[in-house]
Amino acid sequence: MSEAIALRQAATDRYRPDPVKVLFVAESPPDVEERHFYFPNVPRADTLWVELTKVLYGDDFSVTKNERVRKAEWLARFQADGYWMIEAVPEPIHKKRREAHVLEYKDRVLGTIADCSPSSVVLIATPVWRALEEPLRAEGVPLVQTGPVSFPGHGQQGRFREAMAAILPLLAD
Numbered sequence: 001m002s003e004a005i006a007l008r009q010a011a012t013d014r015y016r017p018d019p020v021k022v023l024f025v026a027e028s029p030p031d032v033e034e035r036h037f038y039f040p041n042v043p044r045a046d047t048l049w050v051e052l053t054k055v056l057y058g059d060d061f062s063v064t065k066n067e068r069v070r071k072a073e074w075l076a077r078f079q080a081d082g083y084w085m086i087e088a089v090p091e092p093i094h095k096k097r098r099e100a101h102v103l104e105y106k107d108r109v110l111g112t113i114a115d116c117s118p119s120s121v122v123l124i125a126t127p128v129w130r131a132l133e134e135p136l137r138a139e140g141v142p143l144v145q146t147g148p149v150s151f152p153g154h155g156q157q158g159r160f161r162e163a164m165a166a167i168l169p170l171l172a173d
Contacts, residue, residue: 002091004033004091005090005091007033007036008029008036008038008087008090009090011036011038011039012037012038012084012085012086012087014038015038015075015076015078015079015084016079016084016116017079017080017081017082017083017084019082019116019117020082020083020084020116020117020118021081021082021083021118021119021120021171022082022083022084022118022119022120022121022122022171023084023085023086023112023113023116023118023120023121023122024052024083024084024085024086024121024122024124025085025086025087025088025109025121025122025123025124025128025132026048026085026086026087026088026124026125026128026151027087027088027089027093027098027102027124027125027127027128027151028087028088028089028090028091028092028093028101028102029087029090029091029092030045030092031092032045037049037085038075038085040071040072040075041071042068042071043068046068047151047152047153047157048085048124048151048152048153049071049074050064050067050152051152051157051160051161052085052152052164053067053074053078054161055160055161055164055165055168056078056081056083056168057074057077061074084116084118086109086112088102088105088108088109088128088131088132089101089102089104089105090105090108098127098131099127099130099131100131102127102128102131102132103131103132103135106131106132106135109132109136110135110136110139110141113136113139113141118142119142119171120142120144120170120171121136121141121142121143121144122143122144122145122149122164122167122171123136123143123145123148123149124149124151124160125148125149125150125151126148126150126151128148129145129147129148129149130148144167144170144171145163145166145167145170147163148163149163149164149167150163
């Protein structure tokens with residue numbers, strides 16, 4: 001395991017709630033090693049954390065630049081509320097073969113789900129949905145969505161918010 005993968009995994013594990021109520025499964029970590037959902041000191045380009053926090057906590061989350069300095073507090077709240085986010089693939093993946101690459105890690109995702117027994121699972125990013133929806137449903141995983149949730153980058157923030165707004169009422173309390 002590379003040092004970067006080990007650092008990301010340690011950060012992810014540090015914020016694992018007990019119990020896990022809702023498991024969010026994203027595609028893979030960013031190409032930049034200093035950026036990760038669970039790294040508290042990311043000054044920019046952590047769109048997934050920003051948008052997911054906005055969706056989950058609404059008006060409690062104010063101006064992003066002000067909230068970034070409180071990211072560790074937000075991550076602790078995310079954890080306390082039973083939310084956990086993992087990546088299907090432990091290393092950054094490139095544009096080609098995204099779905100096939102995610103599918104290669106299906107057993108890793110299923111193992112994590114079996115280990116934490118979440119009440120609800122949400123797949124984030126269309127390639128994750130396309131690769132994992134069928135095999136996860138076949139295993140009885142409690143997927144709450146009926147279609148893909150766009151990754152909230154590259155102008156897709158509005159689509160992400162719309163999809164998540166439809167999903168929020170379906171999440172475990």
